[in-house]
Amino acid sequence: MSASYSRIEEISEFGDERGFLAVLENNRVLPFEINRVFYIYKTLPGVRRGFHAHYKTRQALVCVSGSCKVYLDNSIRKTDILLDSPTKILILEPNDWHEMYDFSTDCVLLVLASHLYDSEDYIRDYDRFLEVYGGE
Ligand code: T46
Numbered sequence: 001m002s003a004s005y006s007r008i009e010e011i012s013e014f015g016d017e018r019g020f021l022a023v024l025e026n027n028r029v030l031p032f033e034i035n036r037v038f039y040i041y042k043t044l045p046g047v048r049r050g051f052h053a054h055y056k057t058r059q060a061l062v063c064v065s066g067s068c069k070v071y072l073d074n075s076i077r078k079t080d081i082l083l084d085s086p087t088k089i090l091i092l093e094p095n096d097w098h099e100m101y102d103f104s105t106d107c108v109l110l111v112l113a114s115h116l117y118d119s120e121d122y123i124r125d126y127d128r129f130l131e132v133y134g135g136e
Contacts, residue, residue, distance in 0.1 A: 062086060
């Protein structure tokens with residue numbers, strides 16, 4: 001599998017006396033076409049979610065309210081990213097093992113995905129993750 005890298009991008013925002021509007025479009029900030037949208041909210045204190053990578057699904061994560069952290073591991077580099085703004089979006093490549101944690105009580109984590117839901121696209125076993133992506 002070829003390596004690609006997750007990264008933070010800034011979303012364009014338009015602010016005026018009425019407030020703010022942020023916009024995301026296919027193949028612009030998002031390097032893929034959206035086929036699925038879901039959001040994670042009302043997360044209880046101390047909860048950690050994720051614990052998987054993907055075979056093909058690319059995703060973009062943005063806290064449209066509140067904040068959370070995302071732990072990323074591409075088998076070589078391990079990083080923790082803070083999502084704390086509705087204009088800060090994490091482009092999450094399939095080859096990153098990821099865990100979401102430290103959700104604020106008001107956190108709404110919006111996720112845009114390149115593919116429809118398929119449980120077979122998940123790598124939930126860390127040893128399998130290393131077999132597939134280790135050393136990239
Ligand atoms: C990811 C991170 C960021 C569905 O039926 N359809 C869906 O589209 C999704 C996303 C989930 N589900 C079901 C499957 C499980 O029974 O919802 C339940 C919770 O999903 P999961 O345990 O996978 O949730 P997270 O927070 O661990 O992971 C989710 C996404 O599944 C995953 O793709 O990268 O958010």
